[in-house]
Amino acid sequence: EDKVVQSPLSLVVHEGDTVTLNCSYEVTNFRSLLWYKQEKKAPTFLFMLTSSGIEKKSGRLSSILDKKELSSILNITATQTGDSAIYLCAVTGGTSYGKLTFGQGTILTVHP
Amino acid sequence: NAGVTQTPKFQVLKTGQSMTLQCAQDMNHNSMYWYRQDPGMGLRLIYYSASEGTTDKGEVPNGYNVSRLNKREFSLRLESAAPSQTSVYFCASSEKREISEAFFGQGTRLTVV
Numbered sequence: 001e002d003k004v005v006q007s008p009l010s011l012v013v014h015e016g017d018t019v020t021l022n023c024s025y026e027v028t029n030f031r032s033l034l035w036y037k038q039e040k041k042a043p044t045f046l047f048m049l050t051s052s053g054i055e056k057k058s059g060r061l062s063s064i065l066d067k068k069e070l071s072s073i074l075n076i077t078a079t080q081t082g083d084s085a086i087y088l089c090a091v092t093g094g095t096s097y098g099k100l101t102f103g104q105g106t107i108l109t110v111h112p
Numbered sequence: 113n114a115g116v117t118q119t120p121k122f123q124v125l126k127t128g129q130s131m132t133l134q135c136a137q138d139m140n141h142n143s144m145y146w147y148r149q150d151p152g153m154g155l156r157l158i159y160y161s162a163s164e165g166t167t168d169k170g171e172v173p174n175g176y177n178v179s180r181l182n183k184r185e186f187s188l189r190l191e192s193a194a195p196s197q198t199s200v201y202f203c204a205s206s207e208k209r210e211i212s213e214a215f216f217g218q219g220t221r222l223t224v225v
Binding site for chain 1: 116143145147152153154155156157160162170171202204213214215216217218219
């Protein structure tokens with residue numbers, strides 16, 4: 001059974017801090033690892049990491065995939081209150097195209 | 113620019129009542145999914161449909177049924193609602209290819225009393 005574990009489960013920081021969120025996984029025939037940001041409603045896509053693309057960056061957010069350690073980190077630098085959200089990590093693998101297995105999520109709270 | 117549309121947005125049911133959650137996508141995606149989200153548990157897959165005409169159980173299918181009506185629509189039915197089914201339900205869709213991100217609807221907050 002595929003498994004994804006995120007840590008920490010919650011994190012409280014102040015504006016300007018840098019945070020690192022962790023995601024570890026066990027999946028048969030790994031295909032991709034995805035990061036989503038969820039504010040009040042639907043999760044919105046941030047990054048997808050694969051064997052051919054193990055590092056992604058967008059503005060203050062960046063993510064790295066470590067296939068040897070079966071893990072990924074999501075870094076957010078110079079945090080802002082608008083970064084407050086649940087960050088979800090998911091993996092795809094096996095024979096079911098596109099089926100995502102999610103971790104529990106990390107609740108990030110950024111105080112002014 | 114609708115993407116994935118779910119209805120209703122909110123629903124309160126009494127134990128034992130039935131209801132159907134509707135989902136439609138306009139991105140011509142082959143694959144569609146139903147997830148539930150509970151505090152501290154992330155999103156758990158209830159059922160998915162890899163393509164029109166096929167459905168498969170996910171991690172937590174008990175108490176639910178699904179119908180892939182056509183390529184656009186994928187509905188989730190609770191035949192006899194239970195308080196344990198109080199949750200936020202998300203529909204999602206993706207391309208049926210080896211690597212693809214999923215796009216989510218806005219969610220349905222269901223309370224069973």
